Amino acid sequence: MSMLRKDTDGMYYINYVTGAQSELDDPELDYPNYLYQLQRIIAVGLKQKDPAITIKYRWLKEKFYRHLSHIKRNIQAARNIDEELREAYESIPTFDQRRPPHTQG
Numbered sequence: 001m002s003m004l005r006k007d008t009d010g011m012y013y014i015n016y017v018t019g020a021q022s023e024l025d026d027p028e029l030d031y032p033n034y035l036y037q038l039q040r041i042i043a044v045g046l047k048q049k050d051p052a053i054t055i056k057y058r059w060l061k062e063k064f065y066r067h068l069s070h071i072k073r074n075i076q077a078a079r080n081i082d083e084e085l086r087e088a089y090e091s092i093p094t095f096d097q098r099r100p101p102h103t104q105g
Contacts, residue, residue, distance in 0.1 A: 004019075035071075046058065
């Protein structure tokens with residue numbers, strides 16, 4: 001899948017949300033962590049003071065949120081998905097959630 005996409009406004013963009021999955025070494029296992037890291041990058045970007053920057057992160061947040069919501073709905077409906085993979089996707093916070101601190105066990 002190409003990382004370059006054309007948006008509804010006719011502008012091209014790098015599709016960091018869905019286009020990156022096929023670029024990962026192990027797409028199925030690495031994608032939840034990729035999305036988690038991308039969510040963190042977006043969250044930091046949303047705190048920028050420059051409106052020209054934050055508007056781009058808000059746009060990316062909307063793309064990310066729609067995709068993550070779609071994944072989470074599919075995960076909930078899936079019956080034959082690996083439990084560890086299910087938990088990995090479900091642990092990715094949306095922007096109004098806070099991820100509980102990771103504990104070592």
